[in-house]
Amino acid sequence: MHALGLEHSYARELPAACVDCPPEPAPAPRLLFLNADLAHELGWSLENLGGADAAAVWCGNRLPADARPVAQAYAGHQFGGYSPQLGDGRALLLGERLDRYGRRRDIAFKGSGRTPFSRGGDGKAAVGPMLREVLIGEAMHALGIPTTRALAVVATGATVWRDTALPGAVLTRVAASHLRVGTLQYFATRGDFDTLRLLVDFAIARHDPQLREAPDRVYALLRAVVQRQASLVAQWMNVGFIHGVMNTDNMTLSGETIDYGPCAFMETYDPGTVYSSIDHQGRYAYANQPAAALWNLARLAEALLPLVADASDETSVREAVEQATRALDEFHPIYAAERLRGQRRRLGLLSDAPSEDADDAALAADWLALMQAQAVDHTLGWRLLADAAVGRSQPLLAHFREPRDALAWIERWQARCARDDATRGTSPAARSASMRQASPRIIARNHLVELALVAATEHGDLQPFERLLEALRHPWDDSDEYAPYAQPAAPEQAAGYRTYCGT
Secondary structure (H helix, E strand, O other): OOOOOOEOHHHHHOHHHEEEOOOOOOOOOEEEEEOHHHHHHOOOOOOOOOHHHHHHHOOOOOOOOOOOOEEEOOOEEEOOEEEOOOOOOOEEEEEEEEOOOOOEEEEEEEOEOOOOOOOOOOOEEEHHHHHHHHHHHHHHHHOOOOEOEEEEEEEEEEEEEOOOEEEEEEEEEEEOOOOEHHHHHHHHHHOOHHHHHHHHHHHHHHHOHHHOOOOOHHHHHHHHHHHHHHHHHHHHHHHOEEOOOOOHHHOEOOOOEOOOOOOEEOOEOOOOOOOEOOOOOOOOOHHHHHHHHHHHHHHHHHHHHHHOOOOOOHHHHHHHHHHHHHHHOOHHHHHHHHHHHHHHHHHOOOOOOHHHHHHHHHHHHHHHHHHHHOOOEHHHHHHHHHHHOOOOOHHHHOOOOOHHHHHHHHHHHHHHHHHHHHHHOOOHHHHHHHHHOOOOOOOOOHHHHHHHHHHHHHHOOOHHHHHHHHHHOOOOOOOHHHHHHHOOOOHHHHOOOOEOOOO
16 A cells, blocks of 8 residues: 555654554455545545555555554543553554644554453454444534544454444544543653653644743643633533543543544433443533543643652642642633533524623523423424524424423523624524524434444445435534434433443
8 A cells, every 4th residue: 555644753752652563454344434525634535545445454454555553552540440551452543644734633543453452352343333433423523523533434344242243343533633631641650750741742742832832831731631621521511412431541632522432412401311331320421521521630630740740849749739720720611601602602692791691601501401391302402492583482392391481481582682682783583593503403313323323233234324424414404305314212212222332
């Protein structure tokens, strides 16, 4: 396979943080998915990606000439318990590519076989979970939420064993980087502060080059990651996304969503919603995600402290903890402001005047409480509010058991909208149009995702997957073409729904 312009700054600058490792051969590779839009973004044509040999290339049988596959080392807190060594047990970083916009992007395999970090696992992945990663990642991208994305999925022709026999697959993932909170934890725990310092330098060069000369660059990096994660989680919350496995090895320094295992979009609005089959205590329930993110960021701060504090000097340690705490204290104000900004857009409120903050936050909170009390679908509740903005309230009210309660809230909301109209000269029609660009009509409905994955896995039929993927790439579309993808699951389909991590 010809070269693809891959570079290897991670392997070159951080040799202690990775191990060279080849992918395992696939017996009968077959291309299931190739992301033409992402390939173009990376500066490649589909022919560049292997043409007729694409299946062999993107399962690892014929690597690009300039690929250097390495497994990355990291640790992590998993559901609160610390594992000092995790690492890429079934993933390989092939290299990095500067895309059309000058951004450095990681190109990595997932499911390509055992590595030195596999811990007894088979290092493989199955078709269903890899296609799920395509669907959810592309849905998030279309919604404008920072995310890793899938470039390709190849069925390997091998069988992987989970609860049952499943067809194997390799996914190629593209990310701003694969640096995680757990990457820094790995070296902090080992007392390898030289490599930890190199990692900080690498992360700043990759994601925050403006901080290179900052006198407090370690704290500055922490603040930058806090800001990115606060913004990311606010966006998750506004679309009803539940990650499901917010361990520190699944929190990126880049602020991208990573690892679409037991994730799902909430249907009926309920802050306690948990879909993950392995989250028995609800640690990562929908409403707990902001607190979980802050907890993870505190672990990042702990990993960074050895670089700024002299452990033998009590005053030095105290001052370092105080500075790190100030950085962490920025999370909730940023999160609250980002969440409210998104909610204002969804409510059709154009003013961002600070004087409106308390009233608008209460208005949004009361709307969510109303949807919860009357078991309204989260996505439809917000979307149909755009119809109510132009006087068509009946489609929305039909989803409420007690429409009078909803009507009272609508009257209060309309009075707030009138204030904007009086000061900004806006109109109900303009408001409704802007609301439709803030509240998606189409999300990755769980029952539709499952139908598509079952068809692909059990019957080799990719058409349901391809049709759903096309709909997810048009989340704001009101056309009849995508109407079937906007409907919630029947109650019997939604009841007890669970997602699985695929390992």
